[in-house]
Amino acid sequence: MIKEWLEKIEASSSLEVLENIRIEILGKKGVLTAQFAKMKDVPNEQKKAFAQNLNEQKTKVHEALENKKTLLMAIALNEQLKAEHIDVTKFNSTAKTAAFHPVLDTMDKITTYFQNLNFSVEEGPLVEDDFHNFEALNLPKYHPARDMQDTFYCKDGAVLRTHTSPVQIRTMMSVKPPIRMIAPGNVFRKDFDITHTPMFNQIEGLVVDAEDKISFANLKHVMVEFLQHMFGDVEVRFRPSFFPFTEPSAEVDISCIFCEGKGCRVCSHTGWLEVLGCGIVDENVFKAVGYKDVSGYAFGLGIERFAMLIHKIGDLRSLFDSDIRLLGQFR
Ligand SMILES: [Zn+2]
Structure with a gap:
């Protein structure tokens, strides 16, 4: 399960897709959140190991999400800069010059x-x-x-x-x-x-x-x-x-x-x-x-x-x- 999630995070192509994956796993109705709900059915002696395992998975998913988010934001900023780039050396022949009356x-x-x-x-x-x-x-x-x-x-x-x-x-x-x-x-x-x-x-x-x-x-x-x-x-x-x-x-x-x-x-x-x-x-x-x-x-x-x-x-x-x-x- 965790391997599949991490791969999905790694493959996400935009911040929007990444956010959807986060909700899918860690959201209120997320799959990992649902696992935590099962805790009450786990026998007492296994509870500690069960919780530890889930928390480890949660940490890994969280880290992967954050890393990917940083990367995608850097890419988005680069693209924005490229799109708004102005070539100040380019001559604009339509620019109007003023003159004395x-x-x-x-x-x-x-x-x-x-x-x-x-x-x-x-x-x-x-x-x-x-x-x-x-x-x-x-x-x-x-x-x-x-x-x-x-x-x-x-x-x-x-x-x-x-x-x-x-x-x-x-x-x-x-x-x-x-x-x-x-x-x-x-x-x-x-x-x-x-x-x-x-x-x-x-x-x-x-x-x-x-x-x-x-x-x-x-x-x-x-x-x-x-x-x-x-x-x-x-x-x-x-x-x-x-x-x-x-x-x-x-x-x-x-x-x-x-x-x-x-x-x-x-x-x-x-x-x-x-x-x-x-x-x-x-x-x-x-x-x-x-x-x-x-x-x-x-x-x-x-x-x-x-x-x-x-x-x-x-x-x-x-x-x-x-x-x-x-x-x-x-x-
Ligand atoms: Zn004359």
Whole structure:
């Protein structure tokens, strides 16, 4: 009997089969358990030997079951590991990589360009007071030029900054010249159409130094070099313009990168694309921050405008739609 049991245990192929064998032998209704029940019919003088024999069998069966169980568990674990094995060296061509948003990417390119020219990168608050956003920039109250910017006003008279120029004011009020800085960041205006969104990004630059060190020629040189870095071999022209915080002021065009100056829909058949504004810092701005005997130039541009031109995107609003089909093209 015992030999047969041990063979059966040895031959069992799974933990489930093994458990069934255990119940069959040692369970409440098991064959060996049934033997113990016969004890009461055994004559007294044979009882000891009978019990000893049964206990020996029980121990042997128990040991065999435990050994087999350990073995089968090890096999099961091995199989599980094999089934769940992951080859970390295997290349998954369907894995998706992320990419920078074209606006961030463009901002990064422009920022890096000016950092390489030793410009510092300055930041300021998005909610500004009237002084930093308007007054100090030669835009006194009721000045008609305030209408150039459709401003979001807060209840307490604060504004969502309409340009990054207040960062220039804050920087000038906290450090002494010379200054070479750019201020990238969000700005806000009440506008929404194919070329305007209520929030967009600007980069402004400011250079301040001793009076004899700054001229319009410096500004022109830096702008031409920068635009040719961004757009390749383009022609650059300066048109007289007006900004409250600079005098003289200029708007800067590049020859159309789509038609090479021949005239197309994007450039309204003029052959030119307007890309930035700049000028020599107005005396009143320096007065407002307490600077004396200095001169400076400033420039400002819309990041989205640059991103649209570089990536040939038609509608400004699509840059803010977060449409993965559009963004996926910039991977
Ligand atoms: Zn064109």
